[in-house]
Structures are given as structure tokens and as C-alpha cells.
Amino acid sequence: MDINKHLPKEWEEKWKAEKEQRKKMQAEGGEGLEAENRKLQWIKAYNSHRMGVKIFQALKDFKESLVLTDLTLSTADGRRLCTHSSVMAAVSTLLHRQVQQRDKEKNAQKEQSEADLSCPDGELCVSLGPEIEFAGLASVVEFAYTGTILGLTGQRVAQVQAAAHALEASRVLEVCSEKEEQQFKVEEVQRERKIERKLKESLQCIRQLWMEKLGCDVELEAEGQSxxxxxxxxxxxxxxxxxxxxxxxxxxxxxxTLLSLGSVELETLIDCSYSGTLPLGWDSVFQLTCTALQLQIQPALSLCLDFLHKEIDANSCLDVASFAEAYGMPALQELAEDFILRCFPEVAATPKFLDLPPEKLYDYSSSDSLCVPSELAVFRAIVAWIEANPKERLGLAKQLMTGVRFPLMTFREFREVRAINLRMECDGEKEVDLYGAALKEFGFGLSDSLQKCRVRHPKDTLLVVGGDQLDPDFGQRLPSRQLWFINSLRNRTGLVKEVEWRLLGEMPDSARFRHGLAVLGGQVYIAGGCDYYAKGDTLKSAYYDPVQNTWQRLADMHEFRSNFSLVVRGEKLYAMGGDKEINTNLATVECYCPDKNHWFAHPLDQASSGYAATVWEGEIFISGGFNCKYQCLVSMFLYHPERGTTYLSDMSQDRAEHCMEKLTCRLYVAGGVCNLRKFYTDQLFCESYDPMTDCWSSIPSLPIPHVGAASAVLEGKVYILGGYSQEDYSESALLHRYDPASLRWENMGRMPGPKTDIRACVLRLPPHLRS
Incomplete structure (x- = not known):
């Protein structure tokens, strides 16, 4: 069988060249090898918690179909079970010894060139004594293949224990002694996780057999043998x-023998089938993905694709797009090309960008979805590509420049176009009249107003819920029930940006502001908040919206609370602190489990409200806020439902009513109020936190105040929406976006509806709501 028949020629040649280059560097040593070694140090271990379940489901199917079975277990009444020796040896010490003895005999027979086995083809037969009933034996086999035993009650427990003692299956005996398994009252989620752990343990035992070369019945030869x-x-x-x-x-x-296949790649992928873990880095992921595709090793392939989805960056996205196109992976190709479009300036700054085929460069530069600060960035990228090989590429310049939308440039930006065009005409062997065509397009513009901007439709959308508006006359204030979402982002002339807002619907019952908002399992959860300004207007009710304009009332929280955060950790929601009424904040934390539809209460170190919270790597981070005296805090701490509070490094400045968002490996803090003087004032200073080093760094300050604003992360950028100014009590009708790559805040246009005490989240809406 030719396992390389689907290998694209260009990738085969590329990997052969890379392999030869590495051998050359190893022979020569020096800086090249050091650089390669530094590259090899960046490796992540990707794990599949469900791999054991999938492998054992296939093994169970094999057993039921009598496929590749090599062990027969029989009871005194003549009833038999055909199983796999490696699977049963993972739970039975007796059968482990039997496999050892079988392998020892087979090796001795191989040396003597004899074949006198009691069972053909190396099969193993084990008969159990009369004290073992078939039902007990079947339960031990059931545990070996499924990680559990169903209906383990009454008389059957004794039968299973007898079989487990005979087979020396200690893990089965542990199951028999577990009260939870006997009564079968474990929660479904906990039960599934317990099964996952037991099957993972079994798979590790089979891996140990493989490492000891026990029960191994085939040698795969690829640059050696295993x-x-x-x-x-x-x-x-x-x-x-x-x-x-x-x-x-x-x-x-x-x-x-597997020809043209590297032993390292093969061994790594097969080890993944035994361990559920795959070490991946950019130097190896494409070769491993290719081999996993050729051998159709689905567990390892899933981990490779997971790596490509999660670790894609400006330096790798072009390779990912090319690989996905070569191997016919439309979903991966779409993801990579979407990354290129939304991170175009960073991608254009990489060396690999200069090797793009001209048709790909044109596709990206002319796309409506291209995300750039201005059209000048597109023009500069094309010029850099041409200047990398002017002799061959200058003739393509005129066609490529049609992808640049010159009417969206300012006069100042267009001066640079003229200067670069003249330089290209002087330096190039051919004269290229870019300037004339560009001037004509720039001067006359485009007739269709929609063509005067690039319109990008993010796959996920940013949703804004509820809110308030400021007015000295409380009777004129109108709290909102509305839900608005961003449908598209638009780049207009120069640095001018705007967003297209659409109304999704309205919340049931009363309006609310200063509420909690979170997304779990694709559902929008809304809890607490205020519906007006009197003492008794704080809420404890909760709803969720399945994005089909049908609302469901959830169980009430134990406490009335507003001015708090609702975060998702695992499969649960956490509502922490907040205001119970005027000048009274809370020190309680409530946890909501969707499966049970009720809240559990947990304590917090101190009463707090107006803080910001987010979850990173399963940990809840809480920054700033008001203490019980309503003073702004500088604190940053971890809250864990079981371990309690762990205090971290303080922020550089105090703040409350602010925003904090997680982006890649940092937490970004912006907006709010502070106690810079003896009274509250606007906090414009912004900073970011590195959880790995517990250190804070400053980032550019906000251009305008955003107190009581909403925030979210969309397409790798932090959005701060609305709010107000504490100093003049005016509303902030704008939304700003922070780009960590360019280190600057961008004005993205105006807000719809209410501007203050709003909440925002990011989710994926059904296509019919955006069409």
C-alpha cells in the first residue's frame, strides 16, 4: 500500500529540503544550529481527555465483532468470552503474567524454529474455576472496555468480586467498594469524568505493556523497527x-515496512494513541499532520488541527493557509485566511509575506474583509512585495495596485503614493505608471457609497445588553431593555472607522442596568442589576436567551445585587459581590449550575462592588473596585471557590467601575474612576497584567473617559464601549478599540441606545439574524 500517494509534491520537496538543511546544520554546527535548537525548544503538549473513551469504544466494537481478539476467557460451565489480551492485561495482574509467559514461549519457539502452541496464531486461552460465575466475569470484561460496571447491586457485587479476585483485578475491586457506584447516584457529568479517568488509566497500562514490548504482535518498520x-x-x-x-x-x-515514512513521526503519532498526548511545535506540526492524514490516525490528527487553530500567528498563518489548501481542508484554510485578513499589517511585516504568490496577494489586498488601519498600509505592503524582486514583479504592479482603494486615502497619505511611484519609475528597468491611474481613481472616487469602505463581517459578534442614560432629571432617564449587536466593521477614509449596529431584540419584563452578563454553551445569561433608581429596585432575577428570541426565567439568586460581574468558570456561572442597595455592598459569591437551575453561595474575603473580573486558565481574576467604604482599590487577586482568595501584585493605580479583559496571555485593564484626589475622578491610565510573572505594564491611556463602560474582546482586540465622564458627568457615546500589535486606541464610531452601565459579550449568532 502506497501511503504517500496523496502527498503534494511541493510539500514533499519542502520537507526533504528542510531535513537536509537540518542535517547540514548538525554537521557544521555554529549559529544556524543554535537558532534551530532555540526553535525546537518551543513545544506544547496537547492532550485529549476523550481519547481513552474513543479508543475503548472502538476496542469494544472489535470485541463484539470478534475482530483481532486473541484471548479467550471461559468459565466452568463452558461459556466463553473472546477478548483482547492487551486490554485485559491492563486490568488483570493474572492475565498480565499470562501475556508475559506467552511472549516468552513465542520467543523461545522463534529461536528454535518450532510452532507448538496450545492455541493457534499465538492466541491465549484462560479457564477459570467453578467458583467464578459467567456474570461476574462478564462484568470484569465490561469494566476493562468501558471503565464502569452497570447495575452493580445486590448479589451481582459478590459475583464480580469473586471474578476480580480470581483475575487479580484490583481496580475492579475498588469499584465494588465504592458506595457511589453501588448506589449509582453520581451526577451524570461526574460519572462521565470518572469513566474518562478510569479509561485513561487503562490506556496508560496498555502503553506500559507497549513500552515493555509485551503482547506486541506486529513490527512497523520505518527507518528502523518498533x-x-x-x-x-x-x-x-x-x-x-x-x-x-x-x-x-x-x-x-x-x-x-512503511516506505518513505520517518520513524520519529510514526513513533510520536502511535505514542499519542497510547497516551492521549502529542508534543507539538511549529517545526513538527505540518509533518505530523501530514503523516496523521496519510495513516488516518484520527486522535492525533484532531490534536494537530487543534494546535493549528489555537497557535496560529502572524509568522505561521501563511504556511497554515498553504498547507490547508494543499490538503483540501476548507475549514482550516478559511480560519487561516481570515487570520491573514484581520491581522494583515502584522502578516505583511513577516519575511514569508514576500514569498506570497501574486494571485494570493491580490486576493487578500482586494478583499472587503481586509482589516487595516488605512489604505496606505495596503499600498505599502504591495510595494514591499514588489521591491523584494523588482525584476520579475514590477510588471505585476499595475494589476496589484487595483486592490488598493485610493479614494479612501487622505491627501497626506496620497503624497506617499506619489513619492513611491516616482521612485519605482526611476529605479526600475520598466516604467510603471502607478501614479496616473491612482490619481484618476483618487480624484474622482467611487460612485457607490458602500464601495467607499471595506466592510468586514466578523464571524463572532459583539452583543450589548441593557444600560442607562444620564440626565440630571431622574424622571427623564430611560433604562433599556434592548439588545444591540455589531454586524460589521467598516474602514472609511484615512483612519475613520465605524460599526454597523443592529437591534437583536428586547429583554422580558423590566429594563435593567449594572447587571451581570455571560455566555455559556452558546446561551446568553443575564442576572441581577437595577431596573430604576430607588432603594428597592435592585434585582436578583436571571434569564437566558437562546438567541431565538425566546426567553426562559431561571432561578433567582439568593441576593439582590447590582454593579457586579458574572463570569464563566468550567460549566458554571459565578456572581461575586456587588451592591445590594445604596451604600451597601456584598461579600458573597453565588455559583449557578445550569443542569440544576439553582445558585450556591460562597464567601468572598471582603465586601466589594464596581470591580472587574475575568477568567484565565480556569482561574477567576478580580481587579480594583470599591471596598465597604466605597474607596477605590488597587488590589488584584485570584478567587477560587474552594481555596478562597490569593492576593497578587497591586495595580499601579486604584480604580473602580472599570473594565478588564483577557487577550492571549495578558489581562488588560482600562477606564473607570479613581481616588486621585479626595473625590472621584476619571481614570484614563491603562495597564496590562501578565499572570505568568505577576507583573503589571503600562499601555497607552484612553483618549476619553469610560466610567461604567462595557468591554469585550473581538478578533484579537479589546473593545471599550460607552460609559461616562465622572468629572463633567457627560456620556461617552464612543467605542474605542485597543490593538496590542499597534499599541494604540482606535475610535470605532458611536454607540446605539443607552451609553452607561451597559454590559457586553461576544457570541456567534445564527446566520439568519445577520443576513
């Missing part, structure tokens, strides 16, 4: 399943 279990290979790979179960000659061969 030993493996046919059944595990077949369970994790459609390629090997076909090889071992469809009557091909390889199904009986003890040694199988």
Missing part, C-alpha cells in the same frame, strides 16, 4: 484497521 499492538493501531487508525481486518497480506505479516 513493536506495536495490532488492535490499538486498528482502534486509532482507519488505515491500520483496513490493513489488519480486510484480509490483506499485511494482516498476517509479523513485520510491515
Amino acid at each position: 513493536f506495536h499492538h495490532r488492535v490499538i493501531l486498528a482502534a486509532s487508525s482507519d488505515y491500520f484497521r483496513a490493513m489488519f481486518t480486510s484480509g490483506m497480506r499485511e494482516s498476517h505479516q509479523p513485520i510491515i
Whole structure:
């Protein structure tokens, strides 16, 4: 079987060249090898918690179909069970010894060129004594393949214990003694996780057999040889399943040679089938993905694709897009090309950008979805690409420049176009009349107003819920029930940006502001807040909206609370602190479990409101806020439901009523009020926090105040929406966006509806709501 028949020629040549280059650097040493070694140090271990479940489901199917079974267990009444020796040896010490003895005999027979086994083809038969009932034996086998035993009650417990004692299956005995399993009252989620852990433990035991070369019945030869279990290979790979179960000659061969396949890649992928872990880095992921595709090793392929989705960056996105196109992966290609479009300035600054094919460069530069600070950035990128090889590329300049929308440039930006065009005419062997065509387009513009901007439709959208508006006359204030979302982002002339807002619907019952908002499982959860300004207008009710304009009332929180954060940790919602009424804030935390539809209460170190909270790596970070005396805080701490509070490094300046968002590996803090003087004043200073080093760094300050604003992260940028100014009590009708790559805040246009005490989140809306 030719496993390389689907390998694109250009990728095969590329990897051969890289392999030769690495060998050359190893021979020569020096700076090149040091650089390569530094590159190899960046490796992440990707894990699949469900891999054990998937592998054992396939093994269970094999057992039921009598595929690749090599162990027969029988009871005194003549009833038999056909199983796999490697699976049963993972739970039974007795069968582990039997496999050792079988392998020892097979090796001795191999040396003496004899074949006198009690069972054909190295199969193993084990008969149990009369004290073992078939039902007990079947339960032990059930545990080996599923990680659980169903209906383990009454008399059956004794039967299972007897079989487990005979087979020396200590883990089965542990299950028998667990009260939760006997009564079968474990929550469904906990039960599934327990099964995952038990199957993972079994898979680790089978991996230990593989490392000790026990029960291995086939040698895969690729630049050497290694030993493996046919059944595990077949369970994790459609390629090997076909090889071992469809009557091909390889199904009986003890040694199988895989030509043109690296032993390192093969061993790494097969180890993943046993361990559920795959070490990945940019130097190896494409080769491993290619091999996983060829061998159809789905567990490892899933981890490779997960890496490509999560770790894609400006330096790798072009390679990912090219790889996905070559191997016919439309979803991955779409993701990579979307990354290129929304991070175009950073991608254009990489060396790989200069090697783009001209048709790809034109596709990206002319796309409506291209996200750039201005059209000058597009023009500069094309010029840099041409100047990388002017002799061959100058003739393509005129066509490529049609992707630049010159009417969106300012006069100042267009001066640079003229200067670069004249330089290209003077330096190039051919004269290229870019300036004339550009001037004509710039001067006359475009007739269709929609063509005068680039319109980008993010796949996810930013949703704004509720809010308030400021007015000295409380009777004129109008709290909002509305839900607005950003449907598109638009780049206009120069640095001018705007967003297209659309109304999604309205909340049921009363309006609310200073509420909690979170997204869990694609559902929007809204809790607490205020519906007016009197003492008794704080809420404790909660709703969720399944984005189909149908609302469901949830269980009430235990406390009335407003001016708090609602965050998602794991599969639960956490509502922390907040104001209960005027000048009274809370020190309680409530946890909501959607499956049970009720709230659990937990304590907080101190009463707090007006803080900001976000979740990073499963930990809840809380910054600033008001203490019980309503003084602004500088604190930053971790809150854990079981471990309590862990204080971290303080912020540089105090703040409350501010925003904090997680972006890549940093937390960004912006807006709010502070106690710079003896009274509250606007906090324009912004900073970011590194959880790995527990250190703060300053970032550019906000251009205008944003007190009581909303915030969210959309397409790798931090959005601060609305709010007001504490100093003159005017509303901030604008939204600003912070780009960590350019280190600056961008004005993205105006807000719809109410501007203050709003809340925002990011989610994916059904297409029919955006069409």
C-alpha cells in the first residue's frame, strides 16, 4: 500500500529540503544550529481527555465483532468470552503474567524454529474455576472496555468480586467498594469524568505493556523497527484497521515496512494513541499532520488541527493557509485566511509575506474583509512585495495596485503614493505608471457609497445588553431593555472607522442596568442589576436567551445585587459581590449550575462592588473596585471557590467601575474612576497584567473617559464601549478599540441606545439574524 500517494509534491520537496538543511546544520554546527535548537525548544503538549473513551469504544466494537481478539476467557460451565489480551492485561495482574509467559514461549519457539502452541496464531486461552460465575466475569470484561460496571447491586457485587479476585483485578475491586457506584447516584457529568479517568488509566497500562514490548504482535518498520499492538493501531487508525481486518497480506505479516515514512513521526503519532498526548511545535506540526492524514490516525490528527487553530500567528498563518489548501481542508484554510485578513499589517511585516504568490496577494489586498488601519498600509505592503524582486514583479504592479482603494486615502497619505511611484519609475528597468491611474481613481472616487469602505463581517459578534442614560432629571432617564449587536466593521477614509449596529431584540419584563452578563454553551445569561433608581429596585432575577428570541426565567439568586460581574468558570456561572442597595455592598459569591437551575453561595474575603473580573486558565481574576467604604482599590487577586482568595501584585493605580479583559496571555485593564484626589475622578491610565510573572505594564491611556463602560474582546482586540465622564458627568457615546500589535486606541464610531452601565459579550449568532 502506497501511503504517500496523496502527498503534494511541493510539500514533499519542502520537507526533504528542510531535513537536509537540518542535517547540514548538525554537521557544521555554529549559529544556524543554535537558532534551530532555540526553535525546537518551543513545544506544547496537547492532550485529549476523550481519547481513552474513543479508543475503548472502538476496542469494544472489535470485541463484539470478534475482530483481532486473541484471548479467550471461559468459565466452568463452558461459556466463553473472546477478548483482547492487551486490554485485559491492563486490568488483570493474572492475565498480565499470562501475556508475559506467552511472549516468552513465542520467543523461545522463534529461536528454535518450532510452532507448538496450545492455541493457534499465538492466541491465549484462560479457564477459570467453578467458583467464578459467567456474570461476574462478564462484568470484569465490561469494566476493562468501558471503565464502569452497570447495575452493580445486590448479589451481582459478590459475583464480580469473586471474578476480580480470581483475575487479580484490583481496580475492579475498588469499584465494588465504592458506595457511589453501588448506589449509582453520581451526577451524570461526574460519572462521565470518572469513566474518562478510569479509561485513561487503562490506556496508560496498555502503553506500559507497549513500552515493555509485551503482547506486541506486529513490527512497523520505518527507518528502523518498533513493536506495536495490532488492535490499538486498528482502534486509532482507519488505515491500520483496513490493513489488519480486510484480509490483506499485511494482516498476517509479523513485520510491515512503511516506505518513505520517518520513524520519529510514526513513533510520536502511535505514542499519542497510547497516551492521549502529542508534543507539538511549529517545526513538527505540518509533518505530523501530514503523516496523521496519510495513516488516518484520527486522535492525533484532531490534536494537530487543534494546535493549528489555537497557535496560529502572524509568522505561521501563511504556511497554515498553504498547507490547508494543499490538503483540501476548507475549514482550516478559511480560519487561516481570515487570520491573514484581520491581522494583515502584522502578516505583511513577516519575511514569508514576500514569498506570497501574486494571485494570493491580490486576493487578500482586494478583499472587503481586509482589516487595516488605512489604505496606505495596503499600498505599502504591495510595494514591499514588489521591491523584494523588482525584476520579475514590477510588471505585476499595475494589476496589484487595483486592490488598493485610493479614494479612501487622505491627501497626506496620497503624497506617499506619489513619492513611491516616482521612485519605482526611476529605479526600475520598466516604467510603471502607478501614479496616473491612482490619481484618476483618487480624484474622482467611487460612485457607490458602500464601495467607499471595506466592510468586514466578523464571524463572532459583539452583543450589548441593557444600560442607562444620564440626565440630571431622574424622571427623564430611560433604562433599556434592548439588545444591540455589531454586524460589521467598516474602514472609511484615512483612519475613520465605524460599526454597523443592529437591534437583536428586547429583554422580558423590566429594563435593567449594572447587571451581570455571560455566555455559556452558546446561551446568553443575564442576572441581577437595577431596573430604576430607588432603594428597592435592585434585582436578583436571571434569564437566558437562546438567541431565538425566546426567553426562559431561571432561578433567582439568593441576593439582590447590582454593579457586579458574572463570569464563566468550567460549566458554571459565578456572581461575586456587588451592591445590594445604596451604600451597601456584598461579600458573597453565588455559583449557578445550569443542569440544576439553582445558585450556591460562597464567601468572598471582603465586601466589594464596581470591580472587574475575568477568567484565565480556569482561574477567576478580580481587579480594583470599591471596598465597604466605597474607596477605590488597587488590589488584584485570584478567587477560587474552594481555596478562597490569593492576593497578587497591586495595580499601579486604584480604580473602580472599570473594565478588564483577557487577550492571549495578558489581562488588560482600562477606564473607570479613581481616588486621585479626595473625590472621584476619571481614570484614563491603562495597564496590562501578565499572570505568568505577576507583573503589571503600562499601555497607552484612553483618549476619553469610560466610567461604567462595557468591554469585550473581538478578533484579537479589546473593545471599550460607552460609559461616562465622572468629572463633567457627560456620556461617552464612543467605542474605542485597543490593538496590542499597534499599541494604540482606535475610535470605532458611536454607540446605539443607552451609553452607561451597559454590559457586553461576544457570541456567534445564527446566520439568519445577520443576513
